[in-house]
Amino acid sequence: MKYAIIGGTGVYSLGGNVKEVSLETPYGIIDFSIMEKDDKEIIFLPRHGKDHSRPPHLVNYLGNMWALKEYGVEFVFSTVAVGSTRSDIVPGDLVLLRDFLDFTKSRPMTFYDGSSGVVHVSMKEPYCSMLCDKILKTINLRDDTIYVCTEGPRFETAAEISFYRQIGGDVVGMTNVPEVVLAKELSMCYCAVGVVTNMCTGLVNVEATGSEIIAIVKDRKEELTNLFVDIILKGDLVTDACSCRSSLIRV
Ligand SMILES: [Zn+2]
Structure with missing residues (x-):
């Protein structure tokens, strides 16, 4: 059985036998690392590319998810x-995503472009x-979190955050849509844990700096990666x- 861990940064150092792979897909070459442990293959995929060069709106979402499926x-x-829209979710918290609100604008959203008929996904x-x-x-973490996906790379305005909060959004990010949708289209089981790095615009007087955000992600990333590996092993x-393998609806 094969498993994957996707992260915003691609450097994982868990020890073990790690090899680097470049897989050609219809959407370009995708680079990832593979760790073999206890007869299991765990793939570490850097969402933004191995050199972290792709901003959220230009991530190769189609290539990333296709590569995982193709690899098995x-x-x-x-x-x-x-970022958090709520005063009771603060930087450093971990939240389990359960639903999303999609406010992306320009990124490719589906593998089903009509060439194989009309397909919907539940x-x-x-x-x-x-x-x-x-x-x-x-792990003890907040359940039932609703994620708002924005297009980026700009952050949101205070008015936008106020609106997202009013319609039920708990946290805001720029990358989980269409990633979660594409996983479902390819019938893979997919889950996502959010690392809260900052309070959203309008909720605090002093905004978080880039280095503060990176420090929080680094701090929790190793813990989360170890958690995922423990579950896999x-x-x-x-x-x-x-229901992940019965979510496609052809009409
Ligand atoms: Zn599943």
Whole structure:
């Protein structure tokens, strides 16, 4: 069985036997690392490219998810940096994403462009219920978090954040859509944990600096990666306990 961990930065140093792979996809070459441990292959995919050169609106979402599917990945664990719209979610917190509001504007959104007929994908459970249950049994973190995805790379205005909060958005980021949707289109189990790096615009007088945001992500990334690896190595993830492989609707 193959597993993947997607992160905003690509440097993972967990030891073990790691090899670098460049996989050609219809959407370009995708670089990732593979760690083999206990007869399991765990792929580490840097979302923004191995040199972190692609801003959120230009991430190769199609190539990234296609590469994972082509390599045979069944289960995907993702980390995303988020800002908080709520005073009870603060920098350093971890939140389990359960639903999203999509305010992206220009990025490719689907593998189904009509060449293979009209296909819809159910969003009843955007994030795999089985993987979410495993995470909740392993770590104490906020459940039921609603993620707002904005286009970026600019941050949001105070008026936008006020609006997102009013319609139910708990945290705001720039990368989880269409990643979560594409995973579902390819019938992979996918979950995402948000690392809260800052309070959103209008909630604090002094905004977080880039270095403060990076420091928080680095601080929690290793912990989260180890958490995901622990869940994977338990070896009890199954493909028939969720709806991820029956979410496509052809009409
Ligand atoms: Zn699933």
